[in-house]
Amino acid sequence: MAKKSLVLVVASLISLILVANHAVATEEDNQRERQTRLRDARQCRLHNISPNQPDQRIESEGGVTEFWNEFEDQFQCTGVAAMRNVIRPNSLSLPNYSPSPRLVYIQQGRGLLGVTIPGCAETFESSRGEESFRGSEGERAEQEGRRSRRDEHQRVHRVRRGDLIALPAGIAHWCHNDGDEELVTVSVSDLNNHANQLDQKLRSYYLAGDHQESRGSQRGRQGRWEDETFQNIFRAFDENIMADALNVPEETVRNMQRDDDRGFIVRVREDLSVIRPDEYDEEERRRFRRERNEMAENGLEETLCNVRIRHYLDxxxxxxxxxxxxxxxxxxxxxxxxxxxxxxxxxxxxxxxxxxxxxxxxxxxxxxxxxxxxxxxxxxxxxxxxxxxxxxxxxxxxxxxxxxxxxxxxxxxxxxxxxxxxxxxxxxxxxxxxGSNSVFRAMPAQVLAEAFGIRIHEAQNLKYGREHxxxxxxxxxxxxxxxx
Amino acid sequence: MAKKSLVLVVASLISLILVANHAVATEEDNQRERQTRLRDARQCRLHNISPNQPDQRIESEGGVTEFWNEFEDQFQCTGVAAMRNVIRPNSLSLPNYSPSPRLVYIQQGRGLLGVTIPGCAETFESSRGEESFRGSEGERAEQEGRRSRRDEHQRVHRVRRGDLIALPAGIAHWCHNDGDEELVTVSVSDLNNHANQLDQKLRSYYLAGDHQESRGSQRGRQGRWEDETFQNIFRAFDENIMADALNVPEETVRNMQRDDDRGFIVRVREDLSVIRPDEYDEEERRRFRRERNEMAENGLEETLCNVRIRHYLDxxxxxxxxxxxxxxxxxxxxxxxxxxxxxxxxxxxxxxxxxxxxxxxxxxxxxxxxxxxxxxxxxxxxxxxxxxxxxxxxxxxxxxxxxxxxxxxxxxxxxxxxxxxxxxxxxxxxxxxxGSNSVFRAMPAQVLAEAFGIRIHEAQNLKYGREHxxxxxxxxxxxxxxxx
Amino acid sequence: MAKKSLVLVVASLISLILVANHAVATEEDNQRERQTRLRDARQCRLHNISPNQPDQRIESEGGVTEFWNEFEDQFQCTGVAAMRNVIRPNSLSLPNYSPSPRLVYIQQGRGLLGVTIPGCAETFESSRGEESFRGSEGERAEQEGRRSRRDEHQRVHRVRRGDLIALPAGIAHWCHNDGDEELVTVSVSDLNNHANQLDQKLRSYYLAGDHQESRGSQRGRQGRWEDETFQNIFRAFDENIMADALNVPEETVRNMQRDDDRGFIVRVREDLSVIRPDEYDEEERRRFRRERNEMAENGLEETLCNVRIRHYLDxxxxxxxxxxxxxxxxxxxxxxxxxxxxxxxxxxxxxxxxxxxxxxxxxxxxxxxxxxxxxxxxxxxxxxxxxxxxxxxxxxxxxxxxxxxxxxxxxxxxxxxxxxxxxxxxxxxxxxxxGSNSVFRAMPAQVLAEAFGIRIHEAQNLKYGREHxxxxxxxxxxxxxxxx
CATH class of the missing domain: 2.60.120.10 (Jelly Rolls)
Incomplete structure (x- = not known):
């Protein structure tokens, strides 16, 4: 594989150097070539599948996101995109949502996962929120009334090594590594899923954050791959409209929209320990057992809000x-x-x-x-x-x-x-x-014997060689x- | 039809002989360009969405149909087509069906809507049908037996300004403006809907009517946009076969198939007041209340025939x-x-x-x-x-x-x-x-503060600025x- | 595999350097032409549909498989592929599965059909299996323990002229003609079915068998149409891995993987009469009557294993x-x-x-x-x-x-x-x-009269000309x- 990649790299270098075409023309040609290649791949005329490591990465202040090449034939054919996330201790993967459903396997570490389902109640209370809040720099006047309020928010999930997490399309989520080691996850998005009415392209829409390296670079109409994949959508809104909508000072919106160099995983400055849900775990488990199989199409209010999204797979x-x-x-x-x-x-x-x-x-x-x-x-x-x-x-x-x-x-x-x-x-x-549930076992020995042109005792061996x-x-x- | 086939044959012969025909080449180029543009749009790589007015129209005797440009990126990406219909007083939109489901909003006026569901009973009786029938020019001999029969037909719906109408794919319908002002509707068809196994193209198949302006013009293989969009399918059948199938004189079929200059919305010559369903409205409403949520997959006979298709949205x-x-x-x-x-x-x-x-x-x-x-x-x-x-x-x-x-x-x-x-x-x-069901509200204030690099009291403002x-x-x- | 990749890489380098390579260009042009044609067809811009006979065939020792041209516009638009199978008396269509669901109509003859559903029990016992087994050449030592076992396998279905058979996607099946005349079937595969996550292409994956004519011919990247359509997947596995997996001697796997000239329908050498299910038929029929409508999504174990796949249509x-x-x-x-x-x-x-x-x-x-x-x-x-x-x-x-x-x-x-x-x-x-359930019948006569510009008595004729x-x-x- 390595050899092949090298050769390919050389080839594309050569073509870059030798072909004295105009930049635009080349780009268009490449686009067309890529299109054709993609179309073939989507047709699953595959002649080669290789086990690969990720070949693209986005660095952030608090971690790294690595991507497998989504344009590879095997992923184009199956319509999926895969990525690996490393969130360092006390770092936060910023809130984002994706146009296609995603399964996440936690390979290492532990963290807190927030999944915000619109219309569901804020059932969690950060009990020590007040203290933490008091401890922050005191702006007395402005929120006198609010100070006594403890912070309420939607459920936070404890996730650990071995968990499989189900993230539905379009649902915003964030994740905080509150453990001592790196939180490593592998995830696969099903881009062809019926939930996605857009095109087959990996995307994550972020409410905050920015590409670390891209500060200062101009983003043209043909954006870099990362820019097409991870985007901050909050920043594109007019600050005046947003301030009006949120009913906050424009300065707050300006702060929220400003470029920063932290990327999409940020180091946490203050203690986030207030939002630990561990104490609920036992009760949860009991409740969930009852909930199984209750997910029905017409009971959204009851089930979508407390639907399980986590399963321990190890x-x-x-x-x-x-x-x-x-x-x-x-x-x-x-x-x-x-x-x-x-x-x-x-x-x-x-x-x-x-x-x-x-x-x-x-x-x-x-x-x-x-x-x-x-x-x-x-x-x-x-x-x-x-x-x-x-x-x-x-x-x-x-x-x-x-x-x-x-x-x-x-x-x-x-x-x-x-x-x-x-x-x-x-x-x-x-x-x-x-094996015991195999197609060979399911067929009469004589059919196997005739099909393969083998003897009847060989057919019997085929059927019962792995009987148990x-x-x-x-x-x-x-x-x-x-x-x- | 025969003429048309001949023209096609000649046309293809010519194009075979004159291989270097520039017009054809240009057309193919255009085709290819359009294809590429469409493919990009379907990929939803949108850089611009504009609010638009319709840019195409089909004039008819009794009204006008206007279309938004279905090839625009925003509609290609979302797989929909939009149109606006104006039916003048005492005019009739001719029976037609569409390969994709369509929602219609009545912006102005009122009318009678007939939706014909195959296999459902003729539950409406035009009580004054006899009189009207007697009043028409008398062909005594032929339908002596039929005259005493009152005309039975499927349900007719009263529709009014503010109604939303649901028209399932493949179901023939017609609409008569029996009010005093123009009946104006806006409708959107979901071309990508699972109901449509054909391609993503707006189409309406008419049982009657014709393009007003197209009389005399030859329609080649590359028809005009309107010809691809609104078609009379009844006319293409052999008159002999149709006469046999319908068991009517061939002259009747010839009359039905003849060109006329009325378009797809026609002025009504006689009184259509016989088919007013208004008196049933109250009873209907009661029955519908019971029917809610009864729509199940396996009870088609009971529910498809009297399914509600109208909802007052204002x-x-x-x-x-x-x-x-x-x-x-x-x-x-x-x-x-x-x-x-x-x-x-x-x-x-x-x-x-x-x-x-x-x-x-x-x-x-x-x-x-x-x-x-x-x-x-x-x-x-x-x-x-x-x-x-x-x-x-x-x-x-x-x-x-x-x-x-x-x-x-x-x-x-x-x-x-x-x-x-x-x-x-x-x-x-x-x-x-x-707002109260927002993603910001659903997240812990501290997560917001860390995500946006803002202070905790700003995060609280974000959450509770629009609390109620x-x-x-x-x-x-x-x-x-x-x-x- | 590695070699092939290298060759491909070299090939693409050469094509980059020698831009004027005629062969490559021509091939690409052909590819592109076909692509364009297919895209148009998939868009259902059809101008001609013709009733056709199959135009491709695969000969086998025990029969013939004929195919309608799947690239014809009418089949591309509808996303289906059609084929006709002739299985000669005492011949066996080898076990295979298909990536799309298939309906089969038995036009002539009778046979035994085995459908192997993974995880279902071996509910059939070939009662005379022992005798037949004893009769075969005696390898005493190896299967002393097994000889007393009667052969158990999954249900075998009797199929006859007039039956319609439903073959779900991905389920392996075989068919034996145990009658006196040719068994002739016509089948249609729905390539666009949601069950198929691959591309729109007719395929059958065979566990045994080979293209009769293709022995000795090299199969390149651009395989022949038959090679893309009917494939032996068992043979491509490493014999060592397969022997290990099946727990049989490598010689057996070699025998199973060897080229033979019998094609995909083979003549049966020994008596297959042991697997006749006829005696169960009456009981079956009674059981099936009870089973109707029991197919539910969550009862797979109970229903998938004894689901009916056959319906007598004549x-x-x-x-x-x-x-x-x-x-x-x-x-x-x-x-x-x-x-x-x-x-x-x-x-x-x-x-x-x-x-x-x-x-x-x-x-x-x-x-x-x-x-x-x-x-x-x-x-x-x-x-x-x-x-x-x-x-x-x-x-x-x-x-x-x-x-x-x-x-x-x-x-x-x-x-x-x-x-x-x-x-x-x-x-x-x-x-x-x-007719009685027609759109004309469902509309008021006056609407028909106005729509078609005909007289009211003609409209009445339209409605009631085929009243009953x-x-x-x-x-x-x-x-x-x-x-x-």
């Missing part, structure tokens, strides 16, 4: 598939986390022991985006024209897409492999070639007996 | 948002008018007092098309790349689109402003920046106190 | 429309066959007596693909710009598409005509111009009286 005891000798799979779909019904997405956490395999299978109704979180393994994907479109080693930090209906197999390396996968269906279905295993296959080379 | 007492000092908002969504669930559209009627504002907000799940019906105001829209894509005065007759997720603000001028807006969701949701107001904001400059 | 006693003098229509929609709700497709079987007509009508919510099974007739379709896009004789074996909203009429020839039509909606609705007939119209020329 709990070994709640594995959906478990094999002592192969590993485990934890999945979360719209039955476990009802908001996923609206979002039509879901996720899975996988863990394979050394040399174990994930059964070769295809996905019936979803694209799958796989992010390796630990270890390494070998992945084969067979697609489109019956070609092997991927046959690669993958290691932690790699991300790749398996389009719908493409068949894939994964074998763990010597240290096992762990991953989280994101799917573009709220109720994904796999069809494995191998489902999706998770211990290495058959390890001398372990599967046929007790 | 009733001040039924406002969803009301502020004595700012104005009011009346909305109709799929809960109020169940047919909107199938159509996945909805509408809102707004009224702002002088200098009042509609809170800056974005739409979570819908595009919005705004038509100004009275007064004037100032609109700001911030979109795509965080740019201000619109900052304009709007006045009555202007129409513009606010794409999904784009943030907008509206301030009324000195005489206030009124509008109707059409949305591409059956249950649209707004997320306001300001929702969407409708009286001018804060007017000296009115919002914080009683 | 039963005269179950006709939905019947006229002693005109013919009959049998339809199957999501209410009769609940799986069609998920697939959003449906079908209709029509039978017209000599000279009878199918009422001119348009489809409100579906494209219609018509396949003529017997006799001949005349079809008129009026579309897009009010043009007659088709006016042709059709005869058995012809297939054509009627796009949504396009109006059509069909008159049987002297020997009548029979057809099956496939629709892209689970609950299609027609709007006829003629619905969709099926006996020839009015035949002297039959419709107005008893």
């Amino acid at each position: 709990e070994p005891r709640e594995a959906d598939f478990y094999s002592r000798h192969a590993g485990r799979l934890n999945s979360v779909n719209m039955f476990k986390l009802p908001i996923l019904r609206c979002m039509d997405m879901s996720a899975e956490r996988g863990n394979l022991l050394p040399n174990a395999m994930l059964a070769p299978h295809w996905n019936i109704n979803a694209h799958t985006i796989v992010y390796i979180t630990r270890g390494e393994g070998r992945v084969q994907i067979v697609g489109n024209n019956g070609e092997t479109v991927m046959d690669d080693r993958v290691r932690d930090g790699d991300l790749f897409a398996i389009p719908q209906y493409f068949a894939s197999a994964l074998r763990a390396g010597r240290e096992g492999v762990e991953w989280v996968s994101f799917k573009t269906s709220g109720m994904p279905m796999k069809s494995p070639l191998v 295993q489902t999706m998770l296959l211990p290495s058959s080379r390890a001398g372990f007996s599967y046929r007790e | 009733e001040p007492r039924e406002a969803d948002f009301y502020s004595r000092h700012a104005g009011r908002l009346n909305s109709v969504n799929m809960f109020k008018l169940p047919i909107l669930r199938c159509m996945d559209m909805s509408a809102e009627r707004g009224n702002l007092l002088p200098n009042a504002m509609l809170a800056p907000h974005w739409n979570i799940n819908a595009h919005t098309i705004v038509y100004i019906t009275r007064g004037e105001g100032r609109v700001q829209i911030v979109g795509n790349n965080g740019e201000t894509v619109m900052d304009d005065r709007v006045r009555d007759g202007d129409l513009f689109a606010i794409p999904q997720y784009f943030a907008s603000a509206l301030r009324a001028g000195r005489e206030g402003v009124e509008w109707v807006s059409f949305k591409t969701s059956g249950m649209p949701m707004k997320s306001p920046l300001v 107001q929702t969407m409708l904001l009286p001018s804060s400059r007017a000296g009115f106190s919002y914080r009683e | 039963e005269p006693r179950e006709a939905d429309f019947y006229s002693r003098h005109a013919g009959r229509l049998n339809s199957v929609n999501m209410f009769k066959l609940p799986i069609l709700r998920c697939m959003d497709m449906s079908a209709e079987r029509g039978n017209l007596l000599p000279n009878a007509m199918l009422a001119p009508h348009w489809n409100i919510n579906a494209h219609t693909i018509v396949y003529i099974t017997r006799g001949e007739g005349r079809v008129q379709i009026v579309g897009n710009n009010g043009e007659t896009v088709m006016d042709d004789r059709v005869r058995d074996g012809d297939l054509f598409a009627i796009p949504q909203y396009f109006a059509s009429a069909l008159r049987a020839g002297r020997e009548g005509v029979e057809w099956v039509s496939f629709k892209t909606s689970g609950m299609p609705m027609k709007s006829p111009l003629v 007939q619905t969709m099926l119209l006996p020839s009015s020329r035949a002297g039959f009286s419709y107005r008893e």
Whole structure:
């Protein structure tokens, strides 16, 4: 892959130098070329899928956001965009919303997540808000009446390593790292989701913040990629209109709209500890258990406001598939986390022991985006024209897409492999070639024998060679007996 | 028809022979240019949205149809087409159906609307039909048996100024202006709606009527815009086949298919007063109240035939948002008018007092098309790349689109402003920046302070500056106190 | 794979440097031309629809698969692909799955159909499996334990002439002709269906089999059309990985992956009679009656596993429309066959007596693909710009598409005509111009008179000329009286 990228870079350099075209013309040509390439990719005529690391980044005062190249064929075909966020301790990811639903997996650290749903009540009270408020520089006169008020706001969610977070499209959210280590998240946005009536492009609309590097640069009509992706929408409003609308002095709006060099993740200057929701956790958990499956289309007021958006995906005891000798799979779909019904997405956490395999299978109704979180393994994907479109080693930090209906197999390396996968269906279905719920098992042995031109006892072996295993296959080379 | 085919054949022969035909080449170039432009627009890379008046019109004997330019970026991005219809007194808009659902707002006048749902019963009887029938020129012999029959037909709806009408895709309808003033309607079609399996193009298929001006002109393969938009489909059928199918003399079909110069809205020659449904209105209203929320997928026979298609949107007492000092908002969504669930559209009627504002907000799940019906105001829209894509005065007759997720603000001028807006969701949701249900209010004050780099008391002002107001904001400059 | 990428990179470098490469340019031009044509077709700017026979075929040892040209405008507009399968006696169509839902009509013969739904139980036991197994060449040692086991597999369906089969996307299936005559099927795939998240292209992924003719030919990046359409995905996997996954000797996998010249329909070498499900048929039928309407989203385990996928469409006693003098229509929609709700497709079987007509009508919510099974007739379709896009004789074996909203009429020839039509909606609705449920009948006679500029008695004739007939119209020329 590295070689290929280099060659490509050289090629584009050469073309930049050699082609003595006018800047505008080149740009137009590039646009057209990109369009054509995108159209092909959207048609999923893929000949190659590579496990990749992010190749673009936006630096901020309080962290870094990295992006996988959304124009790569595999992401164009599956209509998704992936990014990784690092929020440093005591830093705040600024409030923003996105035109497409997004699943976020917390790979490391912990934080507080605020999700603001319009029309829902401010059910949280920052109990120590007063003190903190008193402690700040005292503007007595102006808010005499307000001082006694404790700050009320919508629910804040405690999120931790191993959590999967569901962020619906168009809902503003913010996240504060109140832990001691970096908060690292990986997220996938489903740009083709029915919720998005705009075009297939990753975007986040920020209410605050700015591109750190872009101060002073002019932004023309053909903006840089970052400018098209992360935008401050608050700043574009007329300060007079905003001051009137908010009923605050224009100076406040000017302050809010001013350029700053903090980026989209900022270091927090004061203590945000007032908004910790931890004490509610136990009660919450009980309530949520009752709420399951209550999400119905016509009960928005009751359910949208206290809908669960978080699911702990790393709990070994709640594995959906478990094999002592192969590993485990934890999945979360719209039955476990009802908001996923609206979002039509879901996720899975996988863990394979050394040399174990994930059964070769295809996905019936979803694209799958796989992010390796630990270890390494070998992945084969067979697609489109019956070609092997991927046959690669993958290691932690790699991300790749398996389009719908493409068949894939994964074998763990010597240290096992762990991953989280994101799917573009709220109720994904796999069809494995191998194991107790496989297509081979489901067919008469004689049909298999005739289909493959093999003997009947070979067909029986096909059907019963992994009779008691489902999706998770211990290495058959390890001398372990599967046929007790 | 035969003539037309011949012309086409000749035309294609010519173009085959004269390969270097400049006109053709130019046309193809234009086609390609338009395609590219459309593709960009569909990608919603908008840099400018303008409030516009219609720029195309079809004249008819009994009225005028005006169209906003459907190829403009804002309409291509949002996938809608808008038009305004003027039907003169005692004129009839001819029966037609459209490949996409359409919402119609009656801006002025009153009329009778017939919507023909296949398979539903003829529940209306024109009680004075006999007399009228007797009065017509007497063809005794032929319909002796039929004369005693009173004319039965499907329900006819009384529609009036302030009504919103829901016209599902593919359902034929007609409208008669039986009032004393012009019947003026504004309508928006959702071309991207799931109901439309064809392409994104405004079309109306007429069972009768013709383009007034197009008599005598040859229509080639590249028809004029009007010919692609409004078509008579009845005329294209073979007269023999139609006569056989309808079991009427061929002469009748010839009469039905003949060219006439009346256009698609015709002056009525005889009295149509027989079909007035007014006397049923009271009973209807009672029945409809019971029907609410009964629209279910599996009860088509019961509900599709007497489904409500009309909602009075101008009733001040039924406002969803009301502020004595700012104005009011009346909305109709799929809960109020169940047919909107199938159509996945909805509408809102707004009224702002002088200098009042509609809170800056974005739409979570819908595009919005705004038509100004009275007064004037100032609109700001911030979109795509965080740019201000619109900052304009709007006045009555202007129409513009606010794409999904784009943030907008509206301030009324000195005489206030009124509008109707059409949305591409059956249950649209707004997320306001300001007011009691705003994203600022929903966030902890400290998060706001850190996000915007402002002081805590400024953040408190942000949250509570419009504490008791929702969407409708009286001018804060007017000296009115919002914080009683 | 790596090699291929390198070659590609080099190729693109060369093409950058040698700008005047003719081959590349030509290919690109062709590509672009096709793209443009497809885009127009997808935009449904159709000027001509023709009834066609298949124009491509894949020969196999045990039968033939024929394809209608999927790039034709009518199929691009409607987003469907059609094919005809001939499976010879005692031959087996190999296991495969498709990225889009497919409806199959059995035109001739009978067979056994296996549909493997992942996670469902193996509820069928091949009772004579043992014998057959014993009869095969004896490998004693290896499967001593397994021999006493009778072969268990998922349900096998008996299918017969006149059946309509619903094959959901992504579900592997196979079919064995155990009858005495050729098994002939016609099927239509809905490529634009929401189930398909890939591009609009007909594909079948086979677990076994190969293109008969393609042995020895190199398959480049621009594969032949067949290679893109029918693919063996099993063969592309690494034999070592597959052997490990299946827990079988690598030799078995090698046997399964080897090229053979049998194609995708193979002759069966041994007796497959063990898997006949006929004895269950009566019980099944009773159970299914109970199951109707039980298909709900949240009961997958209970219903997906024993969902009905078959409906007998040729039963005269179950006709939905019947006229002693005109013919009959049998339809199957999501209410009769609940799986069609998920697939959003449906079908209709029509039978017209000599000279009878199918009422001119348009489809409100579906494209219609018509396949003529017997006799001949005349079809008129009026579309897009009010043009007659088709006016042709059709005869058995012809297939054509009627796009949504396009109006059509069909008159049987002297020997009548029979057809099956496939629709892209689970609950299609027609709007006829003629008959008891027609738009003319639904309108007041006076509106018709004014609309068409005809006399009131002519309008009455329009409404009541076919008063007692619905969709099926006996020839009015035949002297039959419709107005008893």
